[in-house]
Amino acid sequence: xxxxxxxxxxxxxxxxxxxxxxxxxxxxxxxxxxxxxxxxxxxxxxxxxxxxxxxxxxxxxxxxxxxxxxxxxxxxxxxxxxxxxxxxxxxxxxxxxxxxxx
Numbered sequence: 001x002x003x004x005x006x007x008x009x010x011x012x013x014x015x016x017x018x019x020x021x022x023x024x025x026x027x028x029x030x031x032x033x034x035x036x037x038x039x040x041x042x043x044x045x046x047x048x049x050x051x052x053x054x055x056x057x058x059x060x061x062x063x064x065x066x067x068x069x070x071x072x073x074x075x076x077x078x079x080x081x082x083x084x085x086x087x088x089x090x091x092x093x094x095x096x097x098x099x100x101x102x
Contacts, residue, residue, distance in 0.1 A: 003068060010040075013046050013047075013048075014046070014047065016046050017046030017047040018047075019045050020039060020042055020043045020046060021043055023039050023050060024036070024039055024040065024043065024058070025039075025079075026059070026076045026079050027076065028075065028076050030073065031060070031073025031075065032058075032059045032073065032074045032076045032078070032079045032084065033058060033059065034055050034059065037051075040054065040055055056071075058079065059073060059074055060072065060073055061073075061074055061078075062068055062075060
């Protein structure tokens, strides 16, 4: 498979955005809040996302109940737990087993 120059840049932007997600820090203020807006803005720009929506996805839990969307703020511990779950689920199978054992 051969990628063109634009596709290579798209892959690099995506990878850079995902790596910058690891620099995101949270504090508790009535629920988890992102402490560094500059990191949030950098990640959203790299991933082509709206920064407000990205912050909401990272700090709130939403579900639909009887046809109505309900959102509730996450705690910092819940945000970290979700991050660990994402890292574990995206790792190769052998790596997932090593991560669980640590």
